[in-house]
Amino acid sequence: MTGDLINIEQLAIELAERLPQPLPISVQLWTGDMVAQYLVMDERYVKEKLLIRPNAPKAIRMYNTGKPRYKASEVIQWAESFQEKRRAA
Secondary structure, X not given: OHHHHHHHHHHHHHHHHXXXXXXXXXXXXXXXXXXXXXXXXXXXXXXXXXXXXXXXXXXXXXXXXXXXXXXXXXXXXXXXXXXXXXXXX
């Protein structure tokens, strides 16, 4: 049994080393669908209603074509700007 545990641990280490590491949030670009997933909201509503508002993060379009992308860090900051303020006791 102990040998099996060592083999499983070694396998887990080897798998972790082979998996691609995610980019830091500070440099990630998200699609509109990814923004909606982060906000836990309907994709269509987010893309057609929220991301077109003036205070929404600005889209990035490579060569002014293709689907818009959004800086993940800006999306998070934008979403957090809606957090309710604590009321004084």
